[in-house]
Amino acid sequence: MVKRKSALLLYLGLIIGLVVSVFPFYWLAVMATRTTAEIYSFPPKFWFGTHFISNITRVFDNVDFFGAFLNSLFVASCSTLLVLFFDSLAGFTFAKFSFPGKKWLFVLLLATMMAPSQLSLVPSFVIMAKFGWVGSFKALIIPGMANAFGIFWIRQYAQEAVPSELLDAGRIDGCGYFRLYWNVAIPILRPALSFLGAFTFIGSWNDYLWPLIILNDESKFTLQVALSSLNGIYVTDYAMVVAGTLLAVIPLIVLFLFVSKQFISDIAAGAIKS
Amino acid sequence: MAQPLQNRTQFDSGSSMQLSERKRGLASEIWKHRKQYLAISPFYILFAVFGLFPILFSMYLSFQRWDGIGVMTYNGLNNYQFMVTDPEFWKAVGNTILIWIYSSIPMLFFALIIAFLLNASFTRFRTFFRIGYFLPNVTSLVAVAIVFSTVFSNNYGLLNYFLSLFGLSPVEWLNKTWGIQLAVSVMVIWRWVGYNAIIYLAGLQSIPTVLYEAAKIDGATGIQSFFRITIPNLRPIILFTVITSTIGGMQIFTESQVLVGNDGGVSGGGLTIVLYLYREAFVNNYFGYGSAVGWGMFILIALFSVFNWRIVQGGGAKDE
Numbered sequence: 005m006v007k008r009k010s011a012l013l014l015y016l017g018l019i020i021g022l023v024v025s026v027f028p029f030y031w032l033a034v035m036a037t038r039t040t041a042e043i044y045s046f047p048p049k050f051w052f053g054t055h056f057i058s059n060i061t062r063v064f065d066n067v068d069f070f071g072a073f074l075n076s077l078f079v080a081s082c083s084t085l086l087v088l089f090f091d092s093l094a095g096f097t098f099a100k101f102s103f104p105g106k107k108w109l110f111v112l113l114l115a116t117m118m119a120p121s122q123l124s125l126v127p128s129f130v131i132m133a134k135f136g137w138v139g140s141f142k143a144l145i146i147p148g149m150a151n152a153f154g155i156f157w158i159r160q161y162a163q164e165a166v167p168s169e170l171l172d173a174g175r176i177d178g179c180g181y182f183r184l185y186w187n188v189a190i191p192i193l194r195p196a197l198s199f200l201g202a203f204t205f206i207g208s209w210n211d212y213l214w215p216l217i218i219l220n221d222e223s224k225f226t227l228q229v230a231l232s233s234l235n236g237i238y239v240t241d242y243a244m245v246v247a248g249t250l251l252a253v254i255p256l257i258v259l260f261l262f263v264s265k266q267f268i269s270d271i272a273a274g275a276i277k278s
Numbered sequence: 279m280a281q282p283l284q285n286r287t288q289f290d291s292g293s294s295m296q297l298s299e300r301k302r303g304l305a306s307e308i309w310k311h312r313k314q315y316l317a318i319s320p321f322y323i324l325f326a327v328f329g330l331f332p333i334l335f336s337m338y339l340s341f342q343r344w345d346g347i348g349v350m351t352y353n354g355l356n357n358y359q360f361m362v363t364d365p366e367f368w369k370a371v372g373n374t375i376l377i378w379i380y381s382s383i384p385m386l387f388f389a390l391i392i393a394f395l396l397n398a399s400f401t402r403f404r405t406f407f408r409i410g411y412f413l414p415n416v417t418s419l420v421a422v423a424i425v426f427s428t429v430f431s432n433n434y435g436l437l438n439y440f441l442s443l444f445g446l447s448p449v450e451w452l453n454k455t456w457g458i459q460l461a462v463s464v465m466v467i468w469r470w471v472g473y474n475a476i477i478y479l480a481g482l483q484s485i486p487t488v489l490y491e492a493a494k495i496d497g498a499t500g501i502q503s504f505f506r507i508t509i510p511n512l513r514p515i516i517l518f519t520v521i522t523s524t525i526g527g528m529q530i531f532t533e534s535q536v537l538v539g540n541d542g543g544v545s546g547g548g549l550t551i552v553l554y555l556y557r558e559a560f561v562n563n564y565f566g567y568g569s570a571v572g573w574g575m576f577i578l579i580a581l582f583s584v585f586n587w588r589i590v591q592g593g594g595a596k597d598e
Contacts, residue, residue, distance in 0.1 A: 014395050014398055014400075017391070017392075017395050018392070018396070018407055021388070021392050021411065021471075022410045022411065024468070025410050025411050025413060025414055025468070025472060026410055026413065028414070028422070028426070028429075028468065029413070029417075031425060031428075031429075031436070032421075032425050035425075035428060043428060043434075044431065044434035045434065046434055046439060046442070047439060048434075048436055048439050090320045090321065091321075093317045093318075094317055094318040094320070094321055096317075097314050097318050098318065101311070101314050103307070103308070103315065104304060104307050104308055104311070109318065109322075112322075113321065113322075119329055119330075122529055122552055122555065122572055123333055123336055123572040123576045124328075124329065124332030124335075124336055125556075125559065125568070125572060126336060126339060126565050126568040126569045126572060127331075127332035127336040127339055127569065128328060128332045129559075129560070130339070131327070131328070131332060133346075146324075146328075147324060147327075147328035148324075149320070149324065150321040150324050151321070152321065152325075155318075181313045181317075182313075185317075206416050210416075210417075210418040210420075212418070212419060213531055213532065213556070217556075217560055227418075228420045231421065231424065232420050232535075235420075235423075235427075235536060236539075242428070246424065246425075246428070249420075249424045249425065252420075252421060253421045256416055256417070256418070257413065260412075260413065261409070264412065265405055265409070268409065268412050269480075271412075271473070271476060272476050272477050272479065272480030273480065275477040275480070275515070275518055275519075276484065
């Protein structure tokens with residue numbers, strides 16, 4: 005009896021928490037199907053309306069939403085691919101090879117994670133201006149294409165997952181260094197890579213402050229910057245802003261649901277390790 | 279008399295030969311591993327150009343007066359002097375700390391509760407719950423701010439509707455300092471509770487069950503084993519979440535900027551340090567001053583982290 009009661013209480017707590025977590029998504033979807041007048045009506049409408057198509061149409065009429073979507077997709081995909089390549093190459097090297105100064109270099113790598121990023125906001129912008137990268141996707145992709153966290157992550161995984169015997173066998177078969185990486189290590193590292201890839205993609209897709217500073221031409225706006233400017237300009241047409249927001253959120257939720265189970269375990273594992 | 283000298287020269291030449299041989303040995307070792315160095319080099323090159331150099335450069339810039347286009351002029355300590363005497367800067371610091379307190383304490387508290395509920399032995403659908411709780415964390419801050427602006431809307435917001443159900447009069451949330459801070463804090467809590475809960479859950483699951491069983495045999499109550507086993511074992515994880523939430527809390531920008539704009543709203547309640555830095559540097563084009571604010575922020579974060587570290591560690595020393 006006591007057990008059943010406490011189980012009931014437990015599920016009640018969990019479900020209340022879940023409703024709070026998920027409700028804003030539902031609310032977003034409901035608002036996207038309503039007119040602005042309906043959004044700001046008392047009592048609020050908690051069920052879907054009929055204006056979704058017209059809201060979406062206005063989104064596409066007023067901003068180059070599809071362009072912004074493609075920009076985000078391009079930036080996030082390039083960032084992810086480059087991060088995966090450079091981080092896995094370096095992580096694999098740190099895990100499976102010994103060379104003079106390795107220990108010291110790795111400590112240095114970990115120490116860079118402490119470097120505060122906000123500190124360098126202004127000078128980074130100045131450097132981008134010097135390179136002529138202001139307004140260019142290069143400024144969003146290149147500085148972050150090899151990062152300490154990813155190298156650390158891959159190294160931890162590779163140390164245990166890639167057997168040294170397999171590398172020796174590869175060497176005997178005449179595999180060079182790069183072949184060992186590409187043909188032997190990469191297939192084994194796939195689980196670690198898929199987490200790092202999803203993590204990088206989500207981070208890049210959601211990034212706001214840096215793109216806001218760098219991108220000055222509307223045709224280059226990423227989704228987040230486009231959304232924010234939509235939000236700033238069309239105060240009176242909130243239904244449209246909300247519909248745009250919904251469209252911007254959906255792709256990432258879909259991506260997340262695909263990778264979620266492993267992704268969440270890896271997030272926790274990453275925190276425990278560090 | 280000549281012999282010792284000769285000896286010494288012999289000895290000297292011998293040691294220098296050894297040294298050069300060793301040098302040659304190291305050089306050839308390095309040359310042998312050139313591919314490995316090449317493989318790890320991108321990170322170090324990128325860090326030097328886009329990480330280290332900007333930090334040094336920002337030190338230099340913070341002593342200059344510069345609008346980003348014209349001529350840079352040396353400004354001495356004026357930027358720093360202006361910063362510490364600017365009431366707006368201190369307002370931003372105060373707001374940031376307040377928002378951090380409003381958000382991180384409930385956030386970590388709820389996260390701990392959720393982690394306990396998920397960890398209970400008979401909880402089912404654990405994966406399903408974890409995904410649901412984690413979902414807010416992958417959502418973009420801009421989208422979150424847009425959704426929550428309708429919840430906290432001044433007149434016909436969702437929150438005011440709930441107030442009206444209880445016969446309470448509506449509150450103009452976004453016209454009040456504390457209202458804006460509450461809205462920002464709620465967004466932070468909503469987005470990060472699940473993330474922290476997942477981390478606590480992993481921490482709870484890593485505590486060996488043997489410890490609890492032994493305590494049970496010794497006659498410990500549930501509350502006793504919570505304070506004597508769970509909390510001490512969870513301490514490093516709690517420290518981790520406190521530090522990450524401090525670093526995150528000091529960098530709050532998007533929530534405020536999208537919700538109430540570059541000035542932090544009507545009463546400036548949403549003006550955080552990073553928003554202040556952004557406004558001074560990139561809206562008003564005070565590049566030198568923006569760099570100085572960056573350093574001010576860095577010092578504050580460092581002090582704050584040490585302070586937090588002390589509290590979490592100090593609490594531990596008393597228990598043991």
